[in-house]
Amino acid sequence: MSAHDHADHDHTHGGAAHGSLRGYLIGFVLSVILTAIPFWMVMTGALDNKQATAIIIMAFAVVQIVVHMVFFLHMNPASEGGWSMLALIFTVTLVVIVLSGSLWVMYHLNANMMPALHEMREMP
């Protein structure tokens, strides 16, 4: 009896719980907008400031990832009794450490070890 209940519970609150037509359409419209704006910004050069553009398109990417997680993958803190969310938080932590750590360390390594620019140009 308990095993049966457990399976049913997982089924209804699974990581890929059934979405609704409305949910998928909202997610789709949001992601079209969130995709179109960064492409438009870069293709037309709407902002003169490249750094500002980079920060804005990264922000759009983060928002779009969250939109996909919620509307397409149906993530919520209750799915699989919270284990999916825990695994996600753990993974995001690792991804942030890997990305920021690599970029940070290698930037300093490059800055300290690279030959001067004119020497680099002559390299094969």
Place this chain on the structure above:
Amino acid sequence: MTSTAITAGSEPVFHLEEEHAHAEGGSTMLGFWLYLMSDCLIFAMLFAAFGVLGGNYAAGPAPKDLFDLGLVAVNTTMLLLSSITYGFAMLTMDKGRVGATQGWLAVTMLFGLAFLSIELYEFAHMIHEGATPQRSAFLSSFFTLVGTHGLHVTFGIVWMLTLMVQVARYGLIKANRRRLMCLSMFWHFLDIVWIGVFTFVYLMGMLR
């Protein structure tokens, strides 16, 4: 718990050592989610490699010389459309409509194939211009990252084809529904990775 009997009085108190039975597929969704998270780490490594090496052109072509943002926008649209059509396949699956599910899966597969064709065209064009993976560290990391994503899409399409045959043969039985839900997670996950690719590789590359 039926396996535990705790009663007052003369009745013995005992616990069964064995774990109670799990229904088939009861933990598949969580297991598949954990696989996706580990896949996410693979992509994190490749993104980190691209982030570190993406500026090392070795006096070769730079993103501005190679990328056609219009083509990338079309590609992104293909993948986004395939995500929503897979969502429709899941909705029709919930209603138990085999024909409609198969139809939406076929549409999803066509969008996936369109995505792959455009990507392969882009790769072929780049290689034709001499921008091969061995040209520079930027191109090595570019082809590894984008190629790994493309390979995932390829296997997703193979998987989708397999499941369409399964559904055609056995209908929307419980096992097939579970498999379709796993592929749904895989497919939407690939779309999420693509958000990272078009933002960090293509758009940021054009800004460099």
